[in-house]
Amino acid sequence: MTESVVVDHVSKQFTLQNARTLKQRLVRRVEGQETNPKFVALDDVSFTVEQGEAIGLMGLNGSGKSTLLKLISGVLRPDSGSVLTRGRIAGLIEVTAGFHPQLSGRENIFLNAAILGMGETEVQGKFDEIVEFAGIGRLLDTPVGRYSSGMFARLGFSVAAAVDSDIFIIDEVLAVGDPPFKKKCIKRIKQVRDEGRTIVFVSHNTTQVKRLCTRAVVLEEGRLGFDGSVADAVHHLRYDDDTDEDGDGGEI
Amino acid sequence: MTAVADPVGDRDLGPLQPPGDTTGLFGVARRRYLLKLLVQKELKVRYQASLLGLAWSYLKPLVRFSMYFFVLGLVLDLRGEIPMFALHIFAAMIMVQFFTDTLNAGTKSVIKNKSLVRKMNVPREMFPVASLLVTTYHTGPQYLILIIACLFLGWSPDPDAFAAAVLGIAIMLTISLAVALAFSALNVSFRDFGNFVETIGMLVLWSAPMLYPWEFVAELLGPVGEQIYLANPVAMAVLLNQRAFWVPTVDPDDVTYMPDHLLVHGVVMLVVCVGLVAVAQWIFSRHERAFAEKL
Numbered sequence A: 001m002t003e004s005v006v007v008d009h010v011s012k013q014f015t016l017q018n019a020r021t022l023k024q025r026l027v028r029r030v031e032g033q034e035t036n037p038k039f040v041a042l043d044d045v046s047f048t049v050e051q052g053e054a055i056g057l058m059g060l061n062g063s064g065k066s067t068l069l070k071l072i073s074g075v076l077r078p079d080s081g082s083v084l085t086r087g088r089i090a091g092l093i094e095v096t097a098g099f100h101p102q103l104s105g106r107e108n109i110f111l112n113a114a115i116l117g118m119g120e121t122e123v124q125g126k127f128d129e130i131v132e133f134a135g136i137g138r139l140l141d142t143p144v145g146r147y148s149s150g151m152f153a154r155l156g157f158s159v160a161a162a163v164d165s166d167i168f169i170i171d172e173v174l175a176v177g178d179p180p181f182k183k184k185c186i187k188r189i190k191q192v193r194d195e196g197r198t199i200v201f202v203s204h205n206t207t208q209v210k211r212l213c214t215r216a217v218v219l220e221e222g223r224l225g226f227d228g229s230v231a232d233a234v235h236h237l238r239y240d241d242d243t244d245e246d247g248d249g250g251e252i
Numbered sequence B: 001m002t003a004v005a006d007p008v009g010d011r012d013l014g015p016l017q018p019p020g021d022t023t024g025l026f027g028v029a030r031r032r033y034l035l036k037l038l039v040q041k042e043l044k045v046r047y048q049a050s051l052l053g054l055a056w057s058y059l060k061p062l063v064r065f066s067m068y069f070f071v072l073g074l075v076l077d078l079r080g081e082i083p084m085f086a087l088h089i090f091a092a093m094i095m096v097q098f099f100t101d102t103l104n105a106g107t108k109s110v111i112k113n114k115s116l117v118r119k120m121n122v123p124r125e126m127f128p129v130a131s132l133l134v135t136t137y138h139t140g141p142q143y144l145i146l147i148i149a150c151l152f153l154g155w156s157p158d159p160d161a162f163a164a165a166v167l168g169i170a171i172m173l174t175i176s177l178a179v180a181l182a183f184s185a186l187n188v189s190f191r192d193f194g195n196f197v198e199t200i201g202m203l204v205l206w207s208a209p210m211l212y213p214w215e216f217v218a219e220l221l222g223p224v225g226e227q228i229y230l231a232n233p234v235a236m237a238v239l240l241n242q243r244a245f246w247v248p249t250v251d252p253d254d255v256t257y258m259p260d261h262l263l264v265h266g267v268v269m270l271v272v273c274v275g276l277v278a279v280a281q282w283i284f285s286r287h288e289r290a291f292a293e294k295l
Ligand SMILES: Nc1ncnc2c1ncn2[C@@H]1O[C@H](COP(=O)(O)OP(=O)(O)OP(=O)(O)O)[C@@H](O)[C@H]1O
Pocket: A014, A015, A016, A039, A041, A059, A060, A061, A062, A063, A064, A065, A066, A067, A068, B292, B293, B294
């Protein structure tokens, strides 16, 4: 087995108010005030994902899951510690990520695919597959700004899933899709998993995580709260107190 | 990161690496397809749902040119002072406009693309570079008009004129790149950076011999002031462009003033500008680490 993602003592802080005017900065510096209040989003998190492993990343709202995914995908850099990955990464970090509202679905597919690292011929070869999967054929030449949020998610997922990545990361996309699309996505993610690609899957939906992942990592206020089997993770999170508490667990 | 088409098998995935592309401008050069799409996107978005579309990019310079020509040439009668006054302005205006357009669009480029920056795994230098290319795309036809006008007016270029043209363009591209890179990053960190940029844009308009001849500068500033004036890359690019197109078109009997050793100055300036690109890349890289969380 080879390591695919190595998260090593990673911490990430956010300054709560970032952009400031030059004057504000100068005034603060002259007055010797503490420059910026900080917020610790991730605190000394370490774990390793092997190549081909599918892990679920769980935790309450604001526990740092999306932040961690952004660190793994290279969008954010850790303040301390290190994140190392092997191979090509693709996935969906935010549902609407990377789409330009004024461009059509078609143009966005090309742009998004290029951002995810596909070349021109590669996108052209996969274009039909992407459109077919997203099921947006009718809206292909409509600006995506007019899409519903579910449509956005469909398109985003379809492009990301078409990339031959070695690491596939997914954050909450399935939450907005309708049941038939969710079913399709789960099938696709399983396929990705069976191809031996690494998956990092963020979800609040215990059923989905149970189906797709063999291991779960739980974040609690930015710290690693649990790392082990999915069933134990669910228990740890007390998500199993009422099996259908999230109102979604029963579905797909 | 190279594209590999087959699904993961036993293939070698390479070493463990920090994710994210930090190769800067070199990375941009490697991902030309994405760059092309970003430029197309920019052009499309800018002119979508606009009345005249792309025609704006020719109309605006035309109006500006006419205004300079009539106010300064006819009302203030600079036409008597400067032979081929229209060409004097036009050769300069292309350069000044190129700089201010890149300055404005480049500075906003990262902020404008924040939805991409938040998820991008590609060099963010893409955005200022794309603005530079969009401006280049708009400036190309203006150059063509300049050349055609010169041919009609009796352009008889010497070898130095060609050298000056190439140097002028090279200086303009490098200084614009440097400014777009550095300012796009600073604009993310400082909210009021836009005001600063506006001011620069205005200064640039008057800091190059476009609306007045070089002769005035030389008389007014003296030998030391002259050197300071020539330290401005935009002024240098303007002078080189005038040396390339205006000087060889003016009747040899009319006097055209140019700084001494213009080409030597130009070469030195180009070297400085390449250095500035390196500095700008350094500034960009420092600020880039925090882009995703600040936007
Ligand atoms: N750019 C930012 N600037 C400041 N604070 C941020 C930034 N991004 C995230 N945070 C904060 O970091 C914390 C963790 O956020 P994150 O998005 O990682 O949570 P999450 O686990 O994905 O939550 P959810 O389940 O709601 O998606 C939150 O408190 C959030 O407010």
